[in-house]
Structures are given as C-alpha cells and as structure tokens.
Amino acid sequence: MKRVLLLALGLALTASAGTRRPYAEKKVKIVVAARDLPAGHIIIAPADLAVIEISEDAATRSMVEGEQRKYLEGRRLAFPMLEGDPVLSSLFESQEGGEEISQLCADAVREAPSAEGQIARHRQVVLERRL
Secondary structure, X not given: OHHHHHHHHHHHXXXXXXXXXXXXXXXXXXXXXXXXXXXXXXXXXOOOEEEEEEEOOOOOOOEOEHHHHHHHOOOEEXXXXXXXXXXXXXXXXXXXXXXXXXXXXXXHHHHOOOHHHHHHHHHHHHHHHHO
C-alpha cells in the first residue's frame, strides 16, 4: 500500500515539475485514515486518523479538514477505508437518533439547490446536533 502511495506521489511530482509556479503553493490540512479501517469500525483518534497537508488544488470541499478531526471520535464507519484515504463525512453511519438527524439532513439538503450548499447544510446540521 505504501508503495502505491509513493508511486502516486512520485507521478504527481513528476507531472507538476513541468508546470512551475512563480508563487508558493498553498497547503491545506485534511484528515486521512492512519491505517486500514473496516466498515463498522468506531473511530478512536489519533490511532485511526492522521492529519496531513496537501496542495489546496488537490483538496475538495467534501474532505474533512484537519481541525475537524476531533468531531470524528466515536463515529462508526459505514464504508471501509484504506491507509491514506481522505476522510469524507459521507463515510460515516448516522449517530444516535439517526433517523431524526437523517431526516433533518434530508430536509436541509432539499433547501439547497447546489451540491456545495447541500454539503454545507449537511455539515451544519450534523455539527449542531453534536454540540
């Protein structure tokens, strides 16, 4: 697995070598799986999760940001993850009151016409519920 990650990193660096940028590349911190995690696994950070820096250009808004890692403790994975996989909020099962929060999220998502708006509303509902 580490060989695959190193190969992918090497290819990315080779591809980017031809496109030199006159400015410093911006980095963002995201959460990744620190080891292979099966579906149904309950997250126990920091043993299960790590925070890494990646190019801002490579990050998507659906990736969990580094400072949000603390909110993932105790959450159960709905899907398996391999070491190094970026963590997405959509990979987790519903929490206590799952039916209620699922309905709140579904209602919130219907209010937002764009995927960006839907993800933002989903995160807002989940975080409000956790606090």
